[in-house]
Amino acid sequence: MNPVQASRGAAIDLEAISKAYGGFKALDGVSLRIEPGEFMTLLGPSGSGKTTTLNVIAGFTDVTSGKLLVGEKSVVGVPAHKRNIGVVFQHYALFPHMSVGRNVAYPLTLRGVDKATREARVARALDMVKMGDFAHRYPSELSGGQQQRVALARAIVFDPPLLLMDEPLGALDKKLREWLQLEIKRIHRELGTTFVYVTHDQEEALMLSDRIAVFNRGRIEQVGTGRQLYDEPATLFVGRFIGDSTVLRGEARSDGNSTALSIAGETVTAPRKLSGEASPVMLLRPEKLSLRRPGQSASGGNRLSGTIGEAIYLGSESKYEVKLADGSAAIVRSPLTGESFGLGDKVELCFDGSDATLLADDASADTTLT
Amino acid sequence: MEMKPLTRVLLGLVCLLVAIWLVAPTLVVVPMSFNENKSLAFPPQGFSWQWYQNFATNPDWSNAFLNSLKVASIVAVLATVLGTLAAFGLDRMKARPANLLRMLMLTPMVVPGVVLAIGIYAVYLDTQLVGTLIGFVLAHTILALPFVLIAVSASLEVFDRRLETAAASLGAGALTTFRTVTLPLIAPGVLSGLLFAFATSFDEIVVSLFITNPYLKTLPVQIFASITRDADPTVAAVGTILLFATTILIGGGMLLLGRERKGRP
Ligand SMILES: Nc1ncnc2c1ncn2[C@@H]1O[C@H](COP(=O)(O)OP(=O)(O)OP(=O)(O)O)[C@@H](O)[C@H]1O
Numbered sequence: 142m143n144p145v146q147a148s149r150g151a152a153i154d155l156e157a158i159s160k161a162y163g164g165f166k167a168l169d170g171v172s173l174r175i176e177p178g179e180f181m182t183l184l185g186p187s188g189s190g191k192t193t194t195l196n197v198i199a200g201f202t203d204v205t206s207g208k209l210l211v212g213e214k215s216v217v218g219v220p221a222h223k224r225n226i227g228v229v230f231q232h233y234a235l236f237p238h239m240s241v242g243r244n245v246a247y248p249l250t251l252r253g254v255d256k257a258t259r260e261a262r263v264a265r266a267l268d269m270v271k272m273g274d275f276a277h278r279y280p281s282e283l284s285g286g287q288q289q290r291v292a293l294a295r296a297i298v299f300d301p302p303l304l305l306m307d308e309p310l311g312a313l314d315k316k317l318r319e320w321l322q323l324e325i326k327r328i329h330r331e332l333g334t335t336f337v338y339v340t341h342d343q344e345e346a347l348m349l350s351d352r353i354a355v356f357n358r359g360r361i362e363q364v365g366t367g368r369q370l371y372d373e374p375a376t377l378f379v380g381r382f383i384g385d386s387t388v389l390r391g392e393a394r395s396d397g398n399s400t401a402l403s404i405a406g407e408t409v410t411a412p413r414k415l416s417g418e419a420s421p422v423m424l425l426r427p428e429k430l431s432l433r434r435p436g437q438s439a440s441g442g443n444r445l446s447g448t449i450g451e452a453i454y455l456g457s458e459s460k461y462e463v464k465l466a467d468g469s470a471a472i473v474r475s476p477l478t479g480e481s482f483g484l485g486d487k488v489e490l491c492f493d494g495s496d497a498t499l500l501a502d503d504a505s506a507d508t509t510l511t
Numbered sequence: 512m513e514m515k516p517l518t519r520v521l522l523g524l525v526c527l528l529v530a531i532w533l534v535a536p537t538l539v540v541v542p543m544s545f546n547e548n549k550s551l552a553f554p555p556q557g558f559s560w561q562w563y564q565n566f567a568t569n570p571d572w573s574n575a576f577l578n579s580l581k582v583a584s585i586v587a588v589l590a591t592v593l594g595t596l597a598a599f600g601l602d603r604m605k606a607r608p609a610n611l612l613r614m615l616m617l618t619p620m621v622v623p624g625v626v627l628a629i630g631i632y633a634v635y636l637d638t639q640l641v642g643t644l645i646g647f648v649l650a651h652t653i654l655a656l657p658f659v660l661i662a663v664s665a666s667l668e669v670f671d672r673r674l675e676t677a678a679a680s681l682g683a684g685a686l687t688t689f690r691t692v693t694l695p696l697i698a699p700g701v702l703s704g705l706l707f708a709f710a711t712s713f714d715e716i717v718v719s720l721f722i723t724n725p726y727l728k729t730l731p732v733q734i735f736a737s738i739t740r741d742a743d744p745t746v747a748a749v750g751t752i753l754l755f756a757t758t759i760l761i762g763g764g765m766l767l768l769g770r771e772r773k774g775r776p
């Protein structure tokens with residue numbers, strides 16, 4: 142392959158993929174289209190089926206039912222070693238008996254690439270992950286971050302149209318992780334390959350991805366850009382999993398085009414209605430909430446009284462946890478330029494009804510999150 | 512941990528005693544092999560190389576030695592190949608049937624040698640394998656297989672199978688993965704299995720006594736025959752040669768392994 146020509150990524154289509162272990166459904170009708178060259182992250186809590194999905198795409202696990210297309214061609218039944226897909230594992234999986242150079246050359250040797258081309262491509266791949274000086278070392282002589290960079294070089298050296306990564310930074314400390322996230326993003330840009338990335342860290346997902354698929358109990362709850370998931374969560378689970386959120390529950394009443402919740406004697410309204418039978422809850426992002434001292438005059442909008450339960454200084458802003466009358470907690474972020482509150486202060490929580498997202502209540506969203 | 516001087520001296524003394532106890536019977540053979548008289552008396556009298564000469568020139572001895580070398584080499588290769596494949600297969604099977612099969616394959620280690628010998632002898636009489644090279648090779652392979660199985664299984668136990676998944680993702684089929692990833696990483700187990708298999712065949716005596724005949728004798732059979740017939744110190748000379756050969760072999764192997772480990776921490 143011409144090294145100058147950037148390889149094009151492959152599209153992936155998962156169509157109603159199910160995977161059962163005995164009676165347990167690890168994947169339950171997962172459908173997802175990943176565009177060529179896209180950076181797609183599979184995000185979800187532990188046991189939600191992210192790794193299983195990745196293993197199905199890689200060919201390590203066969204499906205119980207459903208269709209799988211890579212590059213518009215069905216790969217069901219094609220063994221892993223014939224799929225030409227790069228995989229990076231959380232546990233690095235470098236061959237301990239081979240030097241870094243031989244590890245990276247391994248997929249090229251298998252493909253019968255001649256020695257000169259092989260050496261050039263190994264050098265290029267190692268340079269790309271900034272490990273050019275380590276070709277003669279053995280994996281046991283490298284740090285975790287260095288090993289993972291070599292593993293990344295080995296997975297991209299044969300120009301696969303698709304690269305899968307299963308929590309590749311999971312075993313590394315925060316500083317290193319953040320730096321490698323930037324590196325991975327840069328490599329994705331340079332290669333144009335389709336990346337599918339698994340993580341349970343939502344910040345990592347937001348930072349890396351073009352789009353994120355949120356997994357819960359073997360299903361995809363929602364697919365979208367980070368912004369879409371944050372601003373317009375489709376389910377309570379997504380709303381709570383992405384970013385901080387406050388969930389208001391109460392006795393609901395809908396009339397005309399608006400919904401009112403009565404919470405421990407106080408009422409809040411939002412100019413929207415939830416379709417369907419489910420009882421509605423309001424989800425609010427911390428920056429859409431503000432705090433006032435009781436009795437301070439204020440413009441219209443919703444108000445709930447509470448007390449400060451926790452005040453956290455975050456450098457550029459403060460984060461408050463407010464205990465509401467019904468016992469639930471709200472999370473508020475406010476700039477340091479505003480008024481500051483102390484522990485136990487009585488406050489009023491204010492927000493504009495149009496900033497509240499109405500979602501169907503789902504008690505299981507709380508349990509799966511923790 | 513720091514030890515009191517007295518404790519250290521006592522410990523050293525005990526170790527020395529145990530060491531002497533373990534190697535003394537073996538070392539007795541060395542002076543006996545230089546005896547001037549045709550006797551196995553200890554301590555020996557005088558000094559001569561004649562028993563070494565006898566070993567080299569007497570066809571009874573040299574043939575037996577070559578036979579043993581031949582049989583043990585074939586057995587080592589055969590048992591290592593079969594044992595490695597068996598260990599690999601058992602490692603990939605469901606636990607329950609694998610354990611049953613493993614126990615079956617280990618029985619030659621547990622069954623009394625004489626019982627096995629009688630069985631093999633009976634079968635060999637019918638199939639005319641007594642006193643043949645094939646007969647020795649087959650019988651010794653049965654005995655050597657468990658050692659290879661155990662050594663290779665121990666290596667597979669610590670082998671990280673996820674490396675095989677990684678190899679598959681890089682384009683390696685099952686055979687290529689075994690050749691380029693699995694086998695190199697379990698090589699220490701395979702190698703020690705090979706050594707054990709060779710040693711098992713080389714000094715096997717019980718079964719060999721049953722299936723030998725005047726045309727095909729292995730070294731242990733010849734030693735046994737010689738020592739029951741007359742007190743020939745050639746036995747001691749053979750023992751001494753074997754002692755030094757194994758010491759050099761094992762010592763060299765350990766040195767090599769040690770160097771490899773140091774080179775690749
Ligand atoms: N080989 C297997 N046999 C039985 N159950 C399995 C097997 N592999 C996975 N599972 C189950 O399938 C579910 C999904 O597992 P999966 O590994 O995909 O989760 P995950 O989203 O990757 O979680 P994590 O973040 O913890 O890695 C889990 O409940 C798991 O117990």
Ligand SMILES: [Mg+2]
Nearest residue numbers: 191192193307
């Ligand atoms: Mg996982």
